[in-house]
Amino acid sequence: MEKVFVFGHKNPDTDSITAAISYAYLKEQLGMNVEAVRLGTVTGETAYALEHFGFEVPRLIEKAATEVGRVILVDHNEKQQSVDDIEDVQIIEVIDHHRIANFETSDPLYYRAEPVGCTATIVKKLYKENGIEIPKNIAGLMLSAIISDSLLFQSPTFTEEDRLAADELALICETDPLVYGLEMLKAGTDLSGKSLEDLIALDAKEFMIDEIKIEIAQVNAVDVESIMSQQGELEDLIYRVIAEKGLGLFLFVVTDIIHNDSTFLALGKEAERASSAFNVALSNNRGMLKGIVSRKMQIVPVLTEALK
């Protein structure tokens, strides 16, 4: 049987990497010839989770069609987030928890999306539906994904289904989520070896709001000030990105994973409008978002409303 690739989005986070591994394992048990691969560098957080539960980092690919004819997407569906030659392969399955956009197939497929906080929560259900037992180390990966996407169960994207999944997975992998989770998240905030260019690109996503192109980069941190103290150099780099991409706004969000607040740097023509959308007065291009940790649920919708 010809091999099928399973992969998450570009700039992969822990959910994208671990969902590929855990869903690939399930498909293997069901008799499919699959390989979990990745579309970018893994974060320190993901590397910590993989090592903790005894997994290798999946192989990096730049093209899919040179090796396979069919692929399975996890944790994404929008073409611009997927492998560059996605148009040249057949998408046979999608397992995801995002909105559906810029996605089209010519054939029927298996598509499973649920409005939950994490792809792992859906993959866990699929093990159950298919009657396949979840191995201890795979359960650990899935738990890591839920911890990551929910910022240790704090994010408003975290649903009751995610909670139930996390509880059950914690039992299977015999891991205390609060102790392990904080260590894992901290590993993700270790920015040694990361340049400031890396910081503003690592977890950056572009959005179009009406005719305005905006980019929001998010970094998790324990010590927010150690990043923000380099504001001058960050601004130099961000202004360069704004000019190159023709952005109306670049929002650099540093999320304090201990206190669950975010500090932001807003640059570009729409910076004032953006910060007033959050009832925050910009001071030296900076602002503070009390209790805000989720780009998807707490930042993008507010900006969408304000900028259109």
Next chain:
Amino acid sequence: MEKVFVFGHKNPDTDSITAAISYAYLKEQLGMNVEAVRLGTVTGETAYALEHFGFEVPRLIEKAATEVGRVILVDHNEKQQSVDDIEDVQIIEVIDHHRIANFETSDPLYYRAEPVGCTATIVKKLYKENGIEIPKNIAGLMLSAIISDSLLFQSPTFTEEDRLAADELALICETDPLVYGLEMLKAGTDLSGKSLEDLIALDAKEFMIDEIKIEIAQVNAVDVESIMSQQGELEDLIYRVIAEKGLGLFLFVVTDIIHNDSTFLALGKEAERASSAFNVALSNNRGMLKGIVSRKMQIVPVLTEALK
């Protein structure tokens, strides 16, 4: 709780109507306030199934947003096949077995598509996954949908999963699928009260192949010749449609449900190219497709290949 509409596609077939009813019943059991509605006239076949198992025809709607804010789509996802004001409501769920195209949401949703022959096969799984028992009459509706979409288990779209679902549903509703199914399909071929205009519009779908707009209308029949004997009048009507819509091809397909063959009438600039794609020589604009019953799997892909 605000009501949610559940509906299938325009020009509804038995699967679209019965999937709306059976999925709405499931959602009600799960505590949602839902109403199954329809976007067009039910066929004779569907009316037969509804009456046989004791259901009313669902209410016809022309707009959704005037009554509800949220909807669930079954048996379709493409916007042009859905309610006219689909852009004005939130799609919270999709249960479907077609390709995904011309579909986009701004929020995460529950999307369940599987490459099986019938939406009912997926709905049946959802009853099981949610631990809800399938009532006898609902099982009858689902079985009717599988019989309809598979032309009594003959179509190449019919999968092993559909077969397993049909077997189980037949047991629940205590119905012999072969006896009941033939009666139901025959009811669908009763064209009394149908004008020739109805015939070419009842189950017509438009497709774009490269820059060529084509339309394929399909009618099931026991007595193919009684329809084709009116070829002259059919052609007059079809040429009018071709001119109005700027079609490159109109294919009128009459499928013999007893012998599982189809006779077609091909009109328009691309008629010759279309028939040679099937290795059939047109004679008096007509041709015969041996063993071909599925527009989705046996006609559209061949034309796509030939016309691009």
